[in-house]
Amino acid sequence: MLRHNQRFLTQLYILADLFCTLVVFLAAYWLKFESDLLDSVKSVPFSTYLLWGTIYSFATVLIGFYLRFYSPKRRSNFSFDVLKILQIQSTSFLGLLSLLYFSNESNISREFLLIFFILNIIFIGLYRFIVKNVLSSLRRKGYNKRFVLILGAGSVGRSFYRNLMNRPELGYEALGFLDDFHDEHPLEYRHMRPIIGKLDDLQTILKNHPIDEVIMALPLEAHSKYGQIIDACEKAGVKTLIIPDFFDLLPARPLLDNFAGIPLINVRDVPLDELSNRILKRWFDILFSLIAIVLTSPVMLAVTIGIKLTSPGPVLFKQERVGYNRKTFHMLKFRSMHVSSGKQSDTQWTVENDPRRTRFGAFIRKTSLDELPQFFNVLLGHMSVVGPRPERPFFVEQFRDEIPKYMIKHQIRPGITGWAQANGLRGDTSIQERIQHDLFYIENWTFIFDLKIIGKTIVKGLMNKNAY
Structure with a gap:
């Protein structure tokens, strides 16, 4: 039977968020007005600050409900919490500034508000991180368990069971399997939970056992029983989840979509299809690129001089690449090779000790300065700062037929660096492995993931033995 502790946990999270915000408010007030660490002139009484701090706190809770921040997150990653915290706090902060403007509260310290905003993000993120890790640890030890019943003991059901057992931090335990076509598992799968009955036994088992969720991993032949099964689960108050029989044909993260009022399975969930995510990534790209250009301008000037002094020809090398939505563009690089025909450079790989490189060109390629x-x-x-590396049209036409799912990389903007490059997959390395990393990035994009890739690239990826 479905457990009823989620409402209690939601209320606990709300109280904890409000308490954390109150503590942060007091800390920010002390830091600004009482600590002598900052220059401060207190022209507004404490009660006024407390009023607006309370409004801000309750606004974060209401916006959190709207953004599903308090929905069950047992199966979500911490990056989900981080993104929601940033969204909630930013929206609440902008709303508070708007209210202050319309109410003519011009004497409220903006510096205090900024401190309050930043500390809120830090402290709520920190305590949520601690809580998530404590809960994961408790679940590994067998506490706070949820029980599932798997319908279907075929390959789909067994695959789900194996994956579930590999994630003990989720705190799920399988009671067993129901199957109309098997009485017991094949010999090599006898270590799994047993087959405890037929599909017609579902109602009795739900009545006699504490089942929280039923996982339907049935073949297409059992489609006629879906309605009966769902009715039985809903009557018992148990959640029902369906694994399509063709799930092995789907990517890691398909999406349940809606088209003309009909639910559909979107074969691939691309987080960057969402407008808010695209806007966030684009603004970050612009800001990061401007800062990078300013900081590296002396280096780019030195490279320009080095190219001019060591070989005749242009400083920049423009090469056609295939980018977002399979459209071509001219990618810029510092020229590292002797001037040659466009056809030669567009259809040949760079190899170790390539005779086309200049001596200075070998250096800037090795250090990624090009x-x-x-x-x-x-x-x-x-391009984007982070994304799959773009390829030349000649090789795209070749790889699209040779490598499965190669063209999916063009569903987002290509990048200067990417998950594959951050893991050392540059130059003379497996194209298949690169595509696997690119697909993982496309399906699992988060802003935090981009920052991780950038950090990893800076630490490990600038000097690379495969960069010929």
Whole structure:
């Protein structure tokens, strides 16, 4: 039977968020007005600050409900919490500033509000991180368990069971399987939970056992029983989840979509299809690229001089690449090779000790300095700071037939660096492995993931033995 502790946990989270916000408010007030660490003139009484702090606190809770921040998150990653915290706090902060403007509260310290806003993000994120890790640890030890019943003991049901057992931090335990076609597992799967009955036994088992969720992993032949099964689960107050029989054909994260009022399975969930995510990523790209161009301008000037002094020809090298939505663009690089025909450079890989390289070109390729002009590609919207690396049209036509799912990488903007490059997959490395990393990035994009890739690239990816 479905447990009724989620409402209690939601209320507990709300109280904890409000308490944390109150503590942060007091800390921010002390830091601004009482600590002598900052210059302060207190022209508004404490009670006024407390009033607006209370309004802000309750606004974060209401916006949190709207953004599903208090929905069950047992199966979600912490990055989900981080993104929601940023969204909630930013929206609440902008709302508070608007209210202050319309109420003519011009004497409220904006510096205090900024401290309050930043500390809220830090402390709520920190306590949520601690709570999530404590709960995961307790679940590994067998506490706070949820029980599932798997309908279907075929390959789909067994795959789900194996994956579930590999994630003990989720705190799920399988009671067993129901199946109309098997009485017991094949010999190699006898270590799994047993088959405890037929599908017609579902109602009795739900009545006699504490089942929280029923997982339907049935073949297409059992489609006629779906309605009966769902009715039995809903009558018992048990959640029902359906694994399509063709799930092995789907990518890691398909999406249940709605089209003309009909539910559909969107074969691939691309987080960057959402407008808010695209806007966030684009603004970050612009800001990061501007900062990078300013900071590296002395380096780019030195590289320009080095190219001019060591070989005749242009400083920049423009090459056609395939980017977002399979459209081509001209990617910029510092020229690292002797001037040659466009056809030669567009259809040949760079190899170790490539005779086409200049001596200075070998250095800037090894140190990735030849990639710096691509920040201008980012500003123009051709590329992103992070994304799959773009390829030349000649090789795209070749790989699209040879490598499964290769063309999916063009569903987002290409990047200066990517998950594959951050893991050392540059130059003479497996195209298949690169695509696997690119697909993982496309399906699992978060803003935090981008920051992780950038950090990993800076630490590990600038000098690379495969960068010929």
